[in-house]
Amino acid sequence: MTSFSSIAVRELPIFPLPEVVLFPGRPLPLHIFEFRYRIMMNTILEGDRRFGVVMFDPVRGEPVSVGCCAEILQYQRLPDDRMKMITLGQQRFRILEYTREKPYRVGLVEWIEDQPPTKDLRPLAEEVRQALREVFYLSNKLTGQEIDFPEEVPDLPIELSYWVASNLYRVVPEQQALLEMQDTASRLERELEILTSTRNHLSARAALKDAFQGS
The missing domain is CATH 2.30.130.40 (LON domain-like)
Structure with missing residues (x-):
């Protein structure tokens, strides 16, 4: 061996x-x-x-x-x-x-383990949290539900990156890729891309819904 x-x-x-x-x-x-x-x-x-x-x-x-x-x-x-x-x-x-x-x-x-960060990741983590908040807001608007933003969302960048990755749905290969990453910044950047794409999709649906309701 x-x-x-x-x-x-x-x-x-x-x-x-x-x-x-x-x-x-x-x-x-x-x-x-x-x-x-x-x-x-x-x-x-x-x-x-x-x-x-x-x-x-x-x-x-x-x-x-x-x-x-x-x-x-x-x-x-x-x-x-x-x-x-x-x-x-x-x-x-x-x-x-x-x-x-x-x-x-x-x-x-x-x-x-993740490699030690070479820069302050808190601004990037806050961008991810903000995108997450907007996805929650738009999801509530589309479904008519009142779901509060989860209190347990972590503040620390690495813990936040794991939380977001674990809560992605129906994208198991993407989750596996995020798990295998050993750079916190890269994981957060990819999650920001996913959340931004989701937010844009939900925003378009919400605008269409408002247009139908207003007509």
């Missing part, structure tokens, strides 16, 4: 999920029913309660190599040994190799 003594690595049970990308600091509720994953979770509960969540790529027919470690915060046992649990995203990782395939996959992983 290759030596990885120069970098921090560990073995981690791997839980592949279709259409799910977990980010650090974000909750992930799970319903565990497959036999092999019931075995996995029972083993994890006897240890540090951590496992790796990776998105299952349906095109390649296998899990992607970059995922996020999850920690079990709460769990409830159901009939026939099924479980419901609340987990929380921790560090991101890259799978170097699989050390075991059955009854569930175990991977040798290295932790990955």
Whole structure:
């Protein structure tokens, strides 16, 4: 086996999920029913309660190599040994190799982090927050709902970048790309592009709605 003594690595049970990308600091509720994953979770509960969540790529027919470690915060046992649990995203990782395939996959992983920023990211983060506010306002206007801007939206740039990425809908490949980025500024800039495009689309729909209502 290759030596990885120069970098921090560990073995981690791997839980592949279709259409799910977990980010650090974000909750992930799970319903565990497959036999092999019931075995996995029972083993994890006897240890540090951590496992790796990776998105299952349906095109390649296998899990992607970059995922996020999850920690079990709460769990409830159901009939026939099924479980419901609340987990929380921790560090991101890259799978170097699989050390075991059955009854569930175990991977040798290295932790990955964002590079230290070379500039003050607070102005960019505020641009992202403002675009997010405008998307919420326009969504409320179009649906006729009164949904308040979430209080839990983080202020710190890196945490904000994870929050926004985790709340994007129906764009799993984009979420995976954001997870794999190791530059906070690049992640925020891409999210600003997505939010700006969404805001412009919603604004056009809102203008059309106003025109019909006013005619």
